[in-house]
Amino acid sequence: MSTSYRIKSGDTLSHLAQRHNTSVSALMKANPQIKNADLIYAGKSLNIPGAKDSFEGGTGSTGGARRSGGASGGQSAQDVQGPTSSGPGTRGPNGSPFDIASQHLGKNAGSLKLEKNGVGLAMEDWVPNNVNCANFVSGVLRQAGQISAGQHDNSVMGLQRKLDNDPNFKRISLQDAKPGDVVSMKTNGGQHVVMFAGWKDGKATFIGSNNVNSDGSQRITISGFNYPIMSVHQYQG
Known part of the structure; x- marks a missing residue:
């Protein structure tokens, strides 16, 4: 499930991709309004793909996680x-x-x-x-x-x-x-x-x-x- 992130001054797509465990290309595809990967604007909303669908955390696994x-x-x-x-x-x-x-x-x-x-x-x-x-x-x-x-x-x-x-x-x-x-x-x-x-x-x-x-x-x-x-x-x- 995608989540929304408000771009801050100094943010870059590459930095945000690393922070959210995704890629620049995935961010570009999830945000077709961005035409230039090197040009994003503070205050705008950014769609982060899959941010809530990773298989994270948990108490264990019946298979021995x-x-x-x-x-x-x-x-x-x-x-x-x-x-x-x-x-x-x-x-x-x-x-x-x-x-x-x-x-x-x-x-x-x-x-x-x-x-x-x-x-x-x-x-x-x-x-x-x-x-x-x-x-x-x-x-x-x-x-x-x-x-x-x-x-x-x-x-x-x-x-x-x-x-x-x-x-x-x-x-x-x-x-x-x-x-x-x-x-x-x-x-x-x-x-x-x-x-x-x-x-x-x-x-x-x-x-x-x-x-x-x-x-x-x-x-x-x-x-x-x-x-x-x-x-x-x-x-x-």
Whole structure:
């Protein structure tokens, strides 16, 4: 979810990009009114992309989360080793979102966004590499045919609102979740969104774009978390 920042005297885009863990190009794309990266004006409002969607903080993870030393300063998730007990998942007109997401396990989000087909083509490449969780989930749902291009959202709360307004989705409990269901979580620093991946040793696992790389960027993994669940959306179409 983007936030608004009022530009102060002496600010530069490069300094602001570093401060907010994003890039100058991402700031330019989020603020099309800026035509020259070297020319911004004090007092004007600046849109900061993804400032509340990074996978930050938290008390731990059911998969054994560890503290990352990366640039994001967040907590990274540890991969779940071995298969999960998943059972049949939800399907869209074009297939299972869980199966589609699983095809990209181990890929860095930054590399996936540059692919010119499938989920990579559906993802927006300007989104910073440490905040791609909603970008990835949206791309997977689009490939499965469960949402339209207009419903794609790069923020957790924005995607949650769109699924709430879509009659093909309904909120359910985690206990009733099927692989591919969309799970939004509350972290200390903001929000995170993944998809349910099944149960392993009695604990829920999730597939998504997670901050597991040493530099704080994201990679597609199946992980366990114990963050509070805000919502679980299941496709009913």
